Amino acid sequence: MTLDPAYLAYPKRRHGYDHDLFPWSALHERAPIAWPDGKSVALWVCVSLEWFPITPSDTPFRAPGHMQTAYPDYRHYTARDYGNRVGVYRLLDAFAKAGVRASFATNAAIAQRYPALIADIVAAGHEIIAHSTDMNGTIASGLPVEEERALIAASLDILEAATGTRPTGWLSIARSQSWNTPDLLREAGVRFCCDWVNDELPYRFTNGLINLPLNHELSDRQIITVQQQSADSYGQSMCDAFDWLAAEAARYGGRMLPLHITPYILGLPYRIAALETLLAEMTARPECWNASAGEIVAAWEAQT
Amino acid sequence: MAGSIQMMQADPKLYDYAAYRARPKISWPGGKSIAVWVAPNLEYYEIDPPAHPQRKAWVRPHPDVVGYSHRDHSNRVSHWRMAEVMSKHGFPGSVSLSVALCQHHPEVVADANARGWEFFSHGIYNTRYAYDMDEAQERAIIADSIHTVREATGQTIRGWLAPALTHTPRTLDLIEDMGLDYTCDLYHDDQVQPVKTARGRLVSIPYSLEVNDHYGFFVYNMSGREYADALIRQYERLAAEGARPEGCGGTVMCIPLHAYLIGQPHRIGPFSEALRHIAADGRAWIARAGEIVDAWRASSPLPHGEGG
Numbered sequence: 001m002t003l004d005p006a007y008l009a010y011p012k013r014r015h016g017y018d019h020d021l022f023p024w025s026a027l028h029e030r031a032p033i034a035w036p037d038g039k040s041v042a043l044w045v046c047v048s049l050e051w052f053p054i055t056p057s058d059t060p061f062r063a064p065g066h067m068q069t070a071y072p073d074y075r076h077y078t079a080r081d082y083g084n085r086v087g088v089y090r091l092l093d094a095f096a097k098a099g100v101r102a103s104f105a106t107n108a109a110i111a112q113r114y115p116a117l118i119a120d121i122v123a124a125g126h127e128i129i130a131h132s133t134d135m136n137g138t139i140a141s142g143l144p145v146e147e148e149r150a151l152i153a154a155s156l157d158i159l160e161a162a163t164g165t166r167p168t169g170w171l172s173i174a175r176s177q178s179w180n181t182p183d184l185l186r187e188a189g190v191r192f193c194c195d196w197v198n199d200e201l202p203y204r205f206t207n208g209l210i211n212l213p214l215n216h217e218l219s220d221r222q223i224i225t226v227q228q229q230s231a232d233s234y235g236q237s238m239c240d241a242f243d244w245l246a247a248e249a250a251r252y253g254g255r256m257l258p259l260h261i262t263p264y265i266l267g268l269p270y271r272i273a274a275l276e277t278l279l280a281e282m283t284a285r286p287e288c289w290n291a292s293a294g295e296i297v298a299a300w301e302a303q304t
Numbered sequence: 305m306a307g308s309i310q311m312m313q314a315d316p317k318l319y320d321y322a323a324y325r326a327r328p329k330i331s332w333p334g335g336k337s338i339a340v341w342v343a344p345n346l347e348y349y350e351i352d353p354p355a356h357p358q359r360k361a362w363v364r365p366h367p368d369v370v371g372y373s374h375r376d377h378s379n380r381v382s383h384w385r386m387a388e389v390m391s392k393h394g395f396p397g398s399v400s401l402s403v404a405l406c407q408h409h410p411e412v413v414a415d416a417n418a419r420g421w422e423f424f425s426h427g428i429y430n431t432r433y434a435y436d437m438d439e440a441q442e443r444a445i446i447a448d449s450i451h452t453v454r455e456a457t458g459q460t461i462r463g464w465l466a467p468a469l470t471h472t473p474r475t476l477d478l479i480e481d482m483g484l485d486y487t488c489d490l491y492h493d494d495q496v497q498p499v500k501t502a503r504g505r506l507v508s509i510p511y512s513l514e515v516n517d518h519y520g521f522f523v524y525n526m527s528g529r530e531y532a533d534a535l536i537r538q539y540e541r542l543a544a545e546g547a548r549p550e551g552c553g554g555t556v557m558c559i560p561l562h563a564y565l566i567g568q569p570h571r572i573g574p575f576s577e578a579l580r581h582i583a584a585d586g587r588a589w590i591a592r593a594g595e596i597v598d599a600w601r602a603s604s605p606l607p608h609g610e611g612g
Contacts, residue, residue, distance in 0.1 A: 001472075002438035007354055008445070010428065013407045019351045019367075026411060027381045061364065141365040177369045195369050198376035200569070216370055217568050227525035237527055241570035248385070257569070 032253020039289030040249035087267020111162035330553035337546030382567025425449035427467020528571030
């Protein structure tokens with residue numbers, strides 16, 4: 001056996017990255033960030049609002065949480081939609097009780113189908129981030145660029161029509177992008193995306209787009225659905241993370257803890273108390289600055 | 305294909321069977337019962353690597369944003385966090401290094417070197433696999449590893465952990481022939497063991513899949529606290545066995561790490577507590593891989609070639 005000699009050639013073996021999407025930079029070598037009011041840990045709560053058509057698309061890939069059985073998959077269609085009817089209202093109540101302002105990464109289809117929910121979210125002072133059209137709106141290389149451009153435009157247009165405000169932030173489904181996505185988002189006027197999980201503070205792409213990292217390892221989907229941990233274990237992990245970041249912030253400057261929450265996962269009756277407990281504990285911490293994605297990006301941008 | 309089938313054997317003849325009793329007794333420096341080493345994998349994964357006929361590098365079409373950026377978290381954020389915790393508790397690293405990291409992010413390699421860590425090779429990139437390489441190709445990546453690490457750190461590598469754990473039937477003979485003296489790729493024992501190679505001077509040092517943070521978090525789905533507890537249980541049992549009068553002497557515990565996993569903010573605190581426990585216990589010889597191999601060679605009457 002032998003391999004093609006090209007397999008042992010390394011044309012991009014150089015200082016920095018093997019791509020030009022963003023420059024190489026280690027977090028601890030950057031100038032310290034200071035959050036408003038002398039706070040040191042930004043608590044960013046981001047909720048995904050998802051509508052899964054009962055006719056799943058595998059182009060370019062099937063979204064996590066999508067339909068699993070032969071048509072019609074009533075069990076997954078309704079269990080996911082439970083999040084939009086019931087779970088999300090438990091979350092809204094929990095946020096109100098803790099005085100938390102959250103970001104809602106929202107499928108455009110939610111605005112079209114459930115305008116009352118959007119009105120309640122906006123009335124409570126939360127932020128809307130664009131999150132594709134619906135859960136068939138996945139992106140990966142191979143998706144024709146015109147289709148991707150249209151998908152991004154439709155997502156932004158529909159949310160703007162529903163809320164009166166054009167979203168400035170973007171979260172891709174499963175955080176999946178194509179090679180074209182950063183430029184298409186920039187072209188569509190998006191200020192920041194939340195897809196790349198390589199950092200714990202915002203940073204700039206070469207094209208000017210900002211990435212606000214929404215750590216997938218800290219998501220309820222990863223910890224509860226994938227790793228099968230309990231809600232209490234999730235809550236304990238988040239508090240451990242907060243404690244660590246608060247200690248680190250005292251030495252290195254502002255840190256950020258992103259909580260990525262899914263209504264049909266943490267919004268269940270037997271899990272919601274764990275979220276209420278952790279929000280109460282975190283918001284009581286003297287280091288905690290609860291902020292929306294846009295506020296965190298703005299505070300960061302003002303210092304860099 | 306005929307050639308490769310000829311090389312495939314039901315028994316790869318890696319070592320002789322040796323039961324975990326009535327072995328020559330191994331003693332560690334200072335009368336310690338367990339040698340503990342920490343093996344951070346300092347890696348570079350390419351965003352758009354060439355395709356290998358046997359294995360896909362990424363699940364998604366390139367760029368696999370989560371796959372790539374999760375690993376990149378190591379270099380941007382979590383290496384520094386993990387390294388600081390290790391230094392705080394007195395644990396040097398023995399680094400499983402994607403040697404191209406010396407070019408991409410020499411700052412990370414320099415930090416590890418300045419902390420007194422040892423380096424061994426984990427291939428050029430963790431997205432380039434050794435399966436199907438011919439002998440000249442495999443010799444080329446070993447030579448590249450030796451040269452690259454020497455240039456970057458002044459160290460001469462002694463060990464090998466195959467890139468993404470991909471091997472050929474020649475790998476162990478080739479690394480021995482090119483001057484390396486330990487492999488981290490064999491998981492058959494809790495003590496250093498001789499390996500049956502052409503010159504008989506290569507040994508295996510216990511690395512670990514089972515307490516590897518990747519297994520802890522993505523195979524066994526542990527929380528950070530559960531993983532820290534598993535490390536302490538692993539340590540307690542191996543420390544006790546290493547001290548048994550009727551036992552086989554010094555055991556080895558490796559803690560293989562990936563900063564993008566253990567260095568996440570919800571996991572690093574419990575991990576720090578596990579290291580504190582081990583460092584404070586008193587039975588542990590906290591060492592680097594090469595030191596453990598050297599102490600075993602000095603202590604073991606087993607044949608281990610001219611390196612003895």
